[in-house]
Amino acid sequence: MDSCKTLSALPQAYKLFFNTLANDSRLKIINILRNKSKNVSEICKAAGFEQSLVSHNLKILEYHGMVFMEKKGKFRYYTVNKNTIQPLLELIDAHMKKYCCKILEGTR
Amino acid sequence: MDSCKTLSALPQAYKLFFNTLANDSRLKIINILRNKSKNVSEICKAAGFEQSLVSHNLKILEYHGMVFMEKKGKFRYYTVNKNTIQPLLELIDAHMKKYCCKILEGTR
DNA sequence: TAAATATATGAACCATTTTTCATATGAAAA
DNA sequence: TTTTCATATGAAAAATGGTTCATATATTTA
Numbered sequence: 001m002d003s004c005k006t007l008s009a010l011p012q013a014y015k016l017f018f019n020t021l022a023n024d025s026r027l028k029i030i031n032i033l034r035n036k037s038k039n040v041s042e043i044c045k046a047a048g049f050e051q052s053l054v055s056h057n058l059k060i061l062e063y064h065g066m067v068f069m070e071k072k073g074k075f076r077y078y079t080v081n082k083n084t085i086q087p088l089l090e091l092i093d094a095h096m097k098k099y100c101c102k103i104l105e106g107t108r
Numbered sequence: 109m110d111s112c113k114t115l116s117a118l119p120q121a122y123k124l125f126f127n128t129l130a131n132d133s134r135l136k137i138i139n140i141l142r143n144k145s146k147n148v149s150e151i152c153k154a155a156g157f158e159q160s161l162v163s164h165n166l167k168i169l170e171y172h173g174m175v176f177m178e179k180k181g182k183f184r185y186y187t188v189n190k191n192t193i194q195p196l197l198e199l200i201d202a203h204m205k206k207y208c209c210k211i212l213e214g215t216r
Numbered sequence: 217t218a219a220a221t222a223t224a225t226g227a228a229c230c231a232t233t234t235t236t237c238a239t240a241t242g243a244a245a246a
Numbered sequence: 247t248t249t250t251c252a253t254a255t256g257a258a259a260a261a262t263g264g265t266t267c268a269t270a271t272a273t274t275t276a
Binding site for chain 1: 114115116118119120121122123124125126127129130131132135136138139142171172173191192195196197199200201202203204206207208210211
């Protein structure tokens with residue numbers, strides 16, 4: 001029996017999932033959206049990113065089910081997927097409390 | 109107040125965390141180790157990877173606290189971090205049930 | 217202590233991803 | 247119905263990361 005059917009069956013999907021989060025721009029966007037929905041211009045301003053960069057990355061996040069989009073007139077509001085992203089970040093917060101120092105060591 | 113102190117304070121650490129998992133070789137190794145500890149040669153055989161590739165990737169996984177290493181004579185046994193990796197994969201399993209098809213669509 | 221086995225590591229090459237730039241689309245306002 | 251504002255997108259340039267190859271280290275066995 002395989003105790004890990006999903007990962008072994010769908011390695012590519014798992015890779016894409018993690019890859020989507022392995023990016024400073026997208027993590028910053030997720031963090032900005034964590035509290036409330038925002039439209040593209042608001043995200044640009046909050047992040048200090050140019051609009052094209054934000055749109056490209058929102059597309060990737062949406063594609064992977066990590067944010068949802070809703071049109072309102074000429075604006076597009078984005079919301080984070082609270083079912084996945086919220087508990088995921090909490091899990092990693094806990095991991096970071098233990099291993100963060102070691103991890104950041106390698107970036108110097 | 110920042111409801112997401114950890115991510116906003118340590119974006120680089122979070123990026124590195126996800127980047128560590130955004131890799132086919134490392135995901136395969138994690139999956140192989142999910143049930144029981146194995147030494148490098150055993151992992152090579154199970155994965156069908158060459159030794160150098162396995163060692164490089166084990167180093168990265170260990171560095172980020174995702175696997176632990178224990179020396180036994182000339183062998184080195186690696187164990188997956190069950191506190192983080194296990195619940196993490198379960199969370200993503202659930203996410204995949206909903207969004208997997210859409211995600212994989214983009215790879216064709 | 218020489219040979220064999222197990223594992224680690226540095227550097228180079230290759231591949232993928234990100235960002236930027238220019239431009240297109242679409243909705244609202246003038 | 248032209249202009250303006252909001253957002254998306256394609257392609258190219260720039261940055262990043264992965265795998266391989268050759269070799270080093272460490273432990274055991276002969």
